[in-house]
Amino acid sequence: MKRTKIIDFFKHLDTLEIGGTVSVKGWVRTKRGNNAVAFIALNDGSIVHSLQIVVDPAKFDAELLKKITTGSCIHVIGKLVESQGKGQTVEVQAEQIELYGTADPEVYPLQKKGHSLEFLRDIAYLRPRTNYFGCVLRLRHAMAFAIHNYFNSHGYVYLHTPLITGSDAEGAGAMFSVTTLDLNNIPKTPEGKVDYSKDFFGKPTNLTVSGQLEGELGALALGAIYTFGPTFRAENSNTPRHLAEFWMIEPEIAFYDINDNMDLAEDFLKYLINYALENNYDDVKFLNDMFDKELIDRMKFVLQHDFVRLTYTEAIDILKNSGQKFEFKVDWGVDLQSEHERYLVEKHFKRPVILTDYPKEIKAFYMKQNDDGKTVRAMDVLFPGIGEIIGGSEREADYDKLMKRVEELHIPEKDVWWYLDTRRFGSAPHSGFGLGFERLLLFITAMTNIRDVIPFPRTPQNAEF
Ligand code: 4AD
Ligand code: MG
Secondary structure, X not given: OOEOOHHHHHHOHHHOOOOOEEEEEEEEEEEXXXXXXXXXXXXXXXXXOOEEEEEXXXXXXXXXXXXXXXXXXXXXXXXXXXXXXXXXXXXXXXXXXXXXXXXXXXXXXXXXXOOOHXXXXXXXXXXXXXXXXXXXXXXXXXXHHHHHHHHHHOOOEEOOOXXXXXXXXXXXXXXXXXXXXXXXXXXXXXXXXXXXXXXXXXXXXXXXXXXXXXXHHXXXXXXXXXXXXXXXXXXXXXXXOOOOEEEEEEEEEEOOOHHHHHHHHHHHHHHXXXXXXXXXXXXXXXHHXXXXXXXXXXXXXXXXXXXXXXXXXXXXXXXXXXXXXXXXXXXXXXXXXXXXXXXXXHHHOOOOEEEEEEEHHHOOOOEOEOOOOOEEEEEEEEEOOOEEEEEEEEEOOOHHHHHHHHHHOOOOHHHHHHHHHOOOOOOOOEEEEEEEHHHHHHHHHOOOOHHXXXXXXXXXXXXXX
16 A cells, blocks of 8 residues: 655645545654553654554554554554544544554653754754754755756756865865875875875865865856855864855856846845745744744845845944944954854844955955955855855956965965966956855754754764764
């Protein structure tokens, strides 16, 4: 008999026959009841809701029923009936139960409801069995799908940029090295340095911090591309917003200036938020009710308002005149901290903000230089509860200006010659940005720690499972 997914009992009831026989499979969330009747809440991950299974204990072996505990996995064949109880419209009266796998209550860690997120982080390998993480993972999938959908329907090419790279041109953070050398017996040159000619690639290599530089090669040939893949940063920043391995979406578009770039960022983010509300409302609603009663309002609010756009210099003035005490002092030239970004978004403007034209010293070498000689055409999108969610810029398309910056920053030309060549051969104005996938998910799920929106978080001292 064909198995019915639990989502169908909630979303596609019209395809099922009341009074008919159904086959369902899933994991037991709870079992309660007495000698006369037992109720099992069964979940198969297809939807946040569980299906109620009604069991007449007289009809089943007592030993079997005893083994059906929270976390065990069962197959039930039974009759679909309208429910008497509150909270569900239908339920299944069990006729046959097959036990696939037990979960000994003495040792299975997920017994009660409402475990703390900290506790669940320690047993991250079992978190997908909880309602909350089921919602997060379904939303994570939905956002990934929507991202591809958005770019595909707008004519972008999905470009696969390499994860192993020979350059650290971006300078976005400390990198993880990739090597096959025996660390206990490192080959040395006569000068006593590591002999990378003996290494797999014949040179030092790292895990990428961004696919942008290769993405630009694609944009300057295909017109519009995007990357969507894992990126790696080895900085030791143990914050609720940083991962050592995170996913980034990087569109790069020829003939786009900074204003086109901002329009794209705003439209893209609003599309994704709207997609989550329209297609995964049950998941968002569950997280709203369980974790943050303002989640849905916040999402709708962002959809209904234009993002504020202003320059870094204007933002510094606002922060200096705010009368607010910040841990990190504000002055023109400093990199903004999350406390500053959140003040602008949450207290001052009370809506998402796009800051542009940052001092060139705190931004990457490839950003288009403004005529003032001090600032570059950078743009950061700042979101409530998060701070920076997107970082991007219009790119410097002029070979001489770019070369000058490369020299000023002592970037080895041997690392970036291929990138510089794009400005020698058919250079074009172009722009792009990077959206942190997990930062987006923080906004969509109301989670406050980035470790809670990725299945297997990689953070300092943490790569167990
Ligand atoms: O601002 P970032 O460093 O920009 C770049 O890497 C550019 N190459 C992007 C581009 O223009 N194509 O990173 C982009 C975004 C940030 O705004 C943030 O959302 C996210 O990536 N991000 C992180 N997310 C989680 N953990 C980390 N350690 C992150 N570092 C950056
Ligand atoms: Mg940034």
